[in-house]
Amino acid sequence: MSLFSTAHPNAPEADSRPSPEALAMRAVHRAVADLRRGTPVMLHAPGSCLVVAAAETVGAEGLRELRAVGDASPVLLLAATRAAAVFARPVALSAPEEAAAALRLPEALLAPERLRALADPTAELLLPESPERAALPALATQALALAKLGRLLPALVAAPAHDAEAAARQGIAVLHAEDLAAYPPSAATTLAPVAEARVPLEDVPEARIVAFRAADGGIEHLAILVGKPEQMAAEGGAPLVRAHSECFTGDLLGSLRCDCGPQLRGALRKMAEVGNGVLLYLAQEGRGIGLVNKLRAYTLQDQGLDTLDANRALGYGADERNFLVAAEMLRQLGIPRVRLLTNNPDKMASLAACGIEVVGREQHQFAANGVNDAYLATKAARFGHLLSIKE
Ligand SMILES: Nc1nc2c(ncn2[C@@H]2O[C@H](COP(=O)(O)OP(=O)(O)OP(=O)(O)O)[C@@H](O)[C@H]2O)c(=O)[nH]1
Numbered sequence: 001m002s003l004f005s006t007a008h009p010n011a012p013e014a015d016s017r018p019s020p021e022a023l024a025m026r027a028v029h030r031a032v033a034d035l036r037r038g039t040p041v042m043l044h045a046p047g048s049c050l051v052v053a054a055a056e057t058v059g060a061e062g063l064r065e066l067r068a069v070g071d072a073s074p075v076l077l078l079a080a081t082r083a084a085a086v087f088a089r090p091v092a093l094s095a096p097e098e099a100a101a102a103l104r105l106p107e108a109l110l111a112p113e114r115l116r117a118l119a120d121p122t123a124e125l126l127l128p129e130s131p132e133r134a135a136l137p138a139l140a141t142q143a144l145a146l147a148k149l150g151r152l153l154p155a156l157v158a159a160p161a162h163d164a165e166a167a168a169r170q171g172i173a174v175l176h177a178e179d180l181a182a183y184p185p186s187a188a189t190t191l192a193p194v195a196e197a198r199v200p201l202e203d204v205p206e207a208r209i210v211a212f213r214a215a216d217g218g219i220e221h222l223a224i225l226v227g228k229p230e231q232m233a234a235e236g237g238a239p240l241v242r243a244h245s246e247c248f249t250g251d252l253l254g255s256l257r258c259d260c261g262p263q264l265r266g267a268l269r270k271m272a273e274v275g276n277g278v279l280l281y282l283a284q285e286g287r288g289i290g291l292v293n294k295l296r297a298y299t300l301q302d303q304g305l306d307t308l309d310a311n312r313a314l315g316y317g318a319d320e321r322n323f324l325v326a327a328e329m330l331r332q333l334g335i336p337r338v339r340l341l342t343n344n345p346d347k348m349a350s351l352a353a354c355g356i357e358v359v360g361r362e363q364h365q366f367a368a369n370g371v372n373d374a375y376l377a378t379k380a381a382r383f384g385h386l387l388s389i390k391e
C-alpha cells in the first residue's frame with residue numbers, strides 16, 4: 001500500500017484537526033523560523049497588529065515586504081540596555097516594566113547593514129545622524145521576546161499594521177500574542193524519549209544515553225544514566241543528579257573561559273565513583289542565549305564587561321534558562337527526588353519549583369585555571385553561586 005494512499009490505516013480522520021495547543025505551537029515555530037531567515041512576521045492581538053523583522057537577518061527583500069504591510073514608517077525596537085548604548089546615554093523609561101525602546105528609522109538607517117550594526121553591540125556603530133526616540137508600539141515587548149526565542153539579538157524593525165488577513169495573503173506568518181505567551185510551558189510538556197543506547201565512556205564504562213525530543217523542533221536534550229539510578233529512585237533513594245547546560249566551547253573544545261568542561265567530566269566521574277547518577281545535558285547553550293550570542297558576549301567581555309553585563313548589553317537577561325525541561329526529564333525517568341551537583345542555588349530553587357524534591361546539594365567547584373578566574377568571581381559575587389574564591 002502506498003504511504004500516501006487515503007486508505008492508509010494511520011491516515012487522519014477527514015474531520016480531525018490539530019488541537020488548539022498544537023496549532024499555537026506551530027504558529028510560534030513558523031514565526032521564529034521566519035525571523036531567523038530574515039522574513040517578516042506579524043504579531044496580532046485584539047485591536048493591534050505589529051509586523052516585525054529581525055534587524056540582524058533582514059535583507060532588502062524583507063524590508064520591502066515589511067513596508068508593504070505596515071501602515072507607518074518602520075521603527076527599530078531595541079532592548080532598553082541596547083537602546084541606552086545607541087543613544088549614548090541611559091534611556092529614561094516611562095514605566096519600570098518597560099524593557100524596550102523604539103528608535104526612529106530615517107531612510108539612511110533603513111538598510112540591512114546599518115540595522116545589523118544598530119542591533120549588535122560588537123559591531124562598529126557609525127551613525128550618519130544622531131538617533132531619535134519614537135513611541136513604543138503595542139506588542140513591542142512580545143515581539144522582542146519572540147526574537148529571543150529564536151536566539152536572535154532582541155532588535156527588530158517594526159511597523160504597526162491593521163490587517164492580519166492581508167498579511168497572511170502575502171505569505172506573512174501571523175502569530176497571536178496569547179499563543180506566544182503560552183509557549184514556553186507548553187513546549188516542555190511535549191518532551192518524550194525518542195532513542196536510548198548503551199554508550200561506554202572513558203570514565204564511565206556503564207553509561208546509557210536517553211535522548212528526549214520536544215515538539216518545538218529544537219535540539220534534543222540528553223540524559224546520561226550512570227548505573228541504575230531509576231532503580232535507586234524506585235526504592236525511595238535520591239540519586240546524584242547534575243543539570244548541565246550545554247557549552248560547546250567548554251564541553252567539547254576545552255575552552256578555558258569557563259568551568260563547564262571540568263564540571264561535565266567531573267560529574268560523570270563522581271557518578272561512576274558512587275555507582276549511579278544522572279547527568280542531564282540540556283540544550284541551553286550560553287545560559288539560554290545560544291552559541292552565537294555567547295560568542296558576542298565573549299567579545300564584550302574582552303572589552304571589559306563581566307559575564308552578566310555582557311548578556312545585558314546584548315539585550316538578554318543575565319540567565320535566560322528555566323529548568324522545566326530538566327524536571328520533566330527526571331519525572332519521565334522516574335526520578336522525583338535528587339541530590340544535586342551544583343554551586344548555583346537558583347538551579348535548586350528552580351527544580352524544586354518544578355516539582356522535583358531536592359534533598360541535598362553537593363559542591364561542584366573546580367580550581368580556577370588562570371583564564372576563568374574573573375568569570376568564577378563574578379558567578380560568586382553577582383549570581384550568588386556558592387563558590388569559595390581565593391583572593
Ligand atoms: N552567556 C554566557 N554563557 C556562558 C558564559 N560562560 C559559560 N556560559 C554558559 O553557562 C552555562 C553553564 O552553566 P552551568 O554550568 O550549567 O550552570 P551554572 O549556572 O554555572 O551552575 P553550576 O550548576 O554551579 O555549574 C553553559 O550553557 C555555558 O555555555 C558566558 O560568559 N556568557
Ligand SMILES: [Zn+2]
Pocket residue numbers: 247249250251258259260261
Ligand atoms: Zn562553558
